[in-house]
Amino acid sequence: MLLCADGSFYVGITNNLELRLGQHEFGFDPSCYTFSRRPVKLVHSSGFQNVDDAIAWEKQLKGWSRAKKSALVANDWSRIHELAECVNETAAKYHVVSSFDKACPERSRRAQDDAN
Numbered sequence: 001m002l003l004c005a006d007g008s009f010y011v012g013i014t015n016n017l018e019l020r021l022g023q024h025e026f027g028f029d030p031s032c033y034t035f036s037r038r039p040v041k042l043v044h045s046s047g048f049q050n051v052d053d054a055i056a057w058e059k060q061l062k063g064w065s066r067a068k069k070s071a072l073v074a075n076d077w078s079r080i081h082e083l084a085e086c087v088n089e090t091a092a093k094y095h096v097v098s099s100f101d102k103a104c105p106e107r108s109r110r111a112q113d114d115a116n
Contacts, residue, residue: 001044001061001069004037009069011061013054017045043073 002010002024010033014020021042024034034040048054061069071079 001042001073002034002040003043003073004034004040006037008037009043009066010034010037010040011058011069013051013058015051017042044069 002012002021004010010024012020021040023029024032024040025038027035027038029035046054046057048057061072064072065083068080068083071077071083
């Protein structure tokens with residue numbers, strides 16, 4: 001993951017980090033996201049043996065908020081977990097156990113587990 005001059009993050013995969021970083025730094029591809037956002041700085045990298053795992057991690061990071069990416073750069077895993085917690089009205093901790101849930105012991109147990 002690169003930190004761009006405008007403060008944005010760029011996430012990508014490569015099998016040659018040094019080469020790819022150089023391409024971003026020197027503006028190898030004018031159509032690349034980082035071209036007009038140089039200089040760039042490498043702030044996070046992960047190594048994978050399997051390209052499918054690398055692609056999955058890239059996609060996951062691309063879906064993260066800026067705050068989560070910043071926490072990753074800071075290696076602040078407790079903050080990442082806080083930011084990953086669902087806080088909208090569909091979150092299990094806001095779930096009210098209905099009379100239907102109470103009538104079905106398995107559903108009631110699941111709803112109570114979800115609420116805790």
